[in-house]
Amino acid sequence: MAILPILVAPHPVLKTKCKPVDEVTPELAKLMDDMLETMYDAPGIGLAAPQVGVSKRILVIDVARQDEDPQPLKMANPEIIWESEELGVYEEGCLSFPEQYAEVQRPARVKVRYLDQNNEAQELDADGLLATCIQHEMDHLEGIVFVDHLSTLKRNMILRKMKKALKQKAA
Numbered sequence: 001m002a003i004l005p006i007l008v009a010p011h012p013v014l015k016t017k018c019k020p021v022d023e024v025t026p027e028l029a030k031l032m033d034d035m036l037e038t039m040y041d042a043p044g045i046g047l048a049a050p051q052v053g054v055s056k057r058i059l060v061i062d063v064a065r066q067d068e069d070p071q072p073l074k075m076a077n078p079e080i081i082w083e084s085e086e087l088g089v090y091e092e093g094c095l096s097f098p099e100q101y102a103e104v105q106r107p108a109r110v111k112v113r114y115l116d117q118n119n120e121a122q123e124l125d126a127d128g129l130l131a132t133c134i135q136h137e138m139d140h141l142e143g144i145v146f147v148d149h150l151s152t153l154k155r156n157m158i159l160r161k162m163k164k165a166l167k168q169k170a171a
């Protein structure tokens with residue numbers, strides 16, 4: 001396994017809609033493992049392929065608490081096939097927006113269909129943090145980032161901070 005560099009916003013790949021995969025080949029299964037290792041190392045609870053520069057519909061998630069066993073999820077071509085009318089709010093962050101957090105409202109429960117690491121079709125009912133995380137990572141596959149859900153004022157505030165950090169890093 002390998003730790004991959006994570007792209008930080010603003011970056012054009014993070015705004016690009018990703019292509020579905022034809023099947024989960026051994027190469028893509030390895031990419032999933034590398035993404036998971038990269039996510040654990042960061043550390044984070046979710047990572048989408050465009051965040052490591054790959055415009056494919058692939059994501060990995062593990063929302064297990066530190067005192068729990070790992071619960072890694074690896075998904076290709078995820079689709080939300082049902083979502084609750086009830087909404088939930090979480091303070092979200094993103095590995096492509098270091099140190100930036102904001103509350104985002106999303107459906108509280110979702111049912112998702114996807115291909116697993118062995119190219120087998122799976123369905124999963126998710127609620128709470130897992131439901132939020134799945135929707136956040138799936139947004140990435142559409143070129144949508146969590147700040148796109150915020151008011152213009154809040155979004156611009158975060159983007160300004162990101163640009164400032166980028167300049168400081170370059171200086």
Ligand code: NI
Binds near residue numbers: 093094096137140146
């Ligand atoms: Ni993210």
